[in-house]
Amino acid sequence: MLDVMSLSYPFQTLLLGCVSVTTPTRRYLCKTRWCQVQATPPSSVILNADESGKFSEKLHGSCLVSRKGAPFVTQGSAVGIIGGVSVDATLKFLRKLVELSSEDGGDSIPFVLCSDPVLSKELLSYERSCFVSSTSKAESLKLDSSPIVQSLRKKRVFLENSGASCIVMPCNVSHSWYEQVSEGCSVPFLHMAxxxxxxxxxxxxxxxxxxxxxxxxxxxxxxxxxxxxxxxxxxxxxxxxxxxxxxxxxxxxxxxxxxxxxxxxxxxxxxxxxxxxxxxxxxxxxxxxxxxxxxxxxxxxxxxxxxxxDPMDALARSTINWVKSSGNNT
Missing domain, CATH: 3.40.50.1860 (Rossmann fold)
Structure with a gap:
């Protein structure tokens, strides 16, 4: 799982949180901020990303990082995930995705996750600034949503270039701009609703x-x-x-x-x-x-x-069904 707090193009440098990598013979921690993507680590990667650098949760996934300049995910039908308002909600979606995809005893599906604390704060600010008028239409209190849309689009493009074969946003508020974010996307972009x-x-x-x-x-x-x-x-x-x-x-x-x-x-x-x-x-x-x-x-x-x-459950099941129907994940 990758926590991308900012994006640097071309896709060679990532701003990472704390990474815990587990192999059959050793386990080590990396608490660096800037990290050059140089080689392919083992397939079990745990990244518990928050601004304090603390491990909030441990979740195994099959997120694969490739050599410099190549797509990060190199096998199967990888899922690109854009985190939303709550890191906890994103992690719960990931757990559901991993559990459902591996419940038959097989490997869980590969994924790449962008979870940006800055975007999370912007989404939360937008959500709290809205009110319902007499016509039941939410209006924003002079909050410009264009930075949110731009950030979501950048993460979508990043995930496409990372090798993701489909993209999801496990966040209700983010779907307010689904059309703008998904416009021009080269891979399927599942809509939670x-x-x-x-x-x-x-x-x-x-x-x-x-x-x-x-x-x-x-x-x-x-x-x-x-x-x-x-x-x-x-x-x-x-x-x-x-x-x-x-x-x-x-x-x-x-x-x-x-x-x-x-x-x-x-x-x-x-x-x-x-x-x-x-x-x-x-x-x-x-x-x-x-x-x-x-x-x-x-x-x-x-x-x-x-x-x-629970829309998150429906999104997880639909994502897994898409991966299975694509015929590329074994």
């Missing part, structure tokens, strides 16, 4: 009420609500969308996020339960929990989780 819509379509759900349309709830933050891509993608598959109304956003969703920011986990969890119940009471079959902040608030045994859909 399309992955969710496809899985729901294939599930062949039945309406809760006879003769009624199939309703899917979507619980989102202001920024994602305003972008509207979940509504568009799900409606394209024939679903009726149930979104939080203004009162639900103001009295449950936004306070839940504020409680989460205060580390009031119990308060945030209770508010999330109320928001989910409101959507389910409006005859929604399931609720897409499209919030990077709130997706892990509910305990694993909470009955409400059975009614929730």
């Amino acid at each position: 399309e992955c969710v819509a496809k899985e729901l379509k294939e599930a062949k759900l039945k309406p809760l009420e006879a003769g009624s349309p199939l309703r899917i709830g979507v619980l989102v933050t202001n920024a994602t609500l305003g972008a509207g891509f979940y509504k568009d993608k799900l409606q394209n598959e024939g679903f009726e969308i149930v979104l939080p109304d203004r009162a639900t956003m103001e009295h449950t969703v936004i306070p839940a996020i504020e409680a989460l920011n205060r580390k009031d986990m119990e308060g945030a969890c209770n508010l999330l339960r109320i928001a989910l119940q409101v959507l389910l009471m409006r005859a929604a079959n399931s609720v897409v929990l499209a919030s990077d902040d709130m997706r892990d608030l509910l305990p694993p045994d909470d009955p409400l989780l059975k009614k929730c859909i």
Whole structure:
């Protein structure tokens, strides 16, 4: 796993965090900031990237770095991953990707990850600057999103040149600019909401009420609500969308996020339960929990989780299906 905090072209120099490389005979750490990509290390690389240089988590993957000037990933259908608002959410997506792709006892799929703390802060600032107007359209408080789009595009190009055969963004907010970021991309660029819509379509759900349309709830933050891509993608598959109304956003969703920011986990969890119940009471079959902040608030045994859909899981499954269908990964 590579944490690319800045990009230098041509793709020969990377600004790295702390790297832990495990081989059958030795294990060593490298805590350098600038590192020239010169040779091919073993295929099990662990990079726990944060600004403090501490190891937040250890995750094995098959991220391959090639010789200077060549693509980093040189075998199979490698996945290029652009990190988003939360490093923790990105790591959880990676764990899901590794676990699902290797659950049959085989090797996990190769991947290259760009996780930029500066971009994460910009995404978080954008998300917190948005509010919902009376028309349910999110507006930004004089925040220019062009630097975010430029950064996302640079990382996309970097991943293409790194040898990635498809690209994903495990981040809801980043998908607000999916069209601009994916424009001109030379490899498939999976859309998280399309992955969710496809899985729901294939599930062949039945309406809760006879003769009624199939309703899917979507619980989102202001920024994602305003972008509207979940509504568009799900409606394209024939679903009726149930979104939080203004009162639900103001009295449950936004306070839940504020409680989460205060580390009031119990308060945030209770508010999330109320928001989910409101959507389910409006005859929604399931609720897409499209919030990077709130997706892990509910305990694993909470009955409400059975009614929730995690877009990150859908993206991971779709990514693995793409790799398998491409026929290049063994």
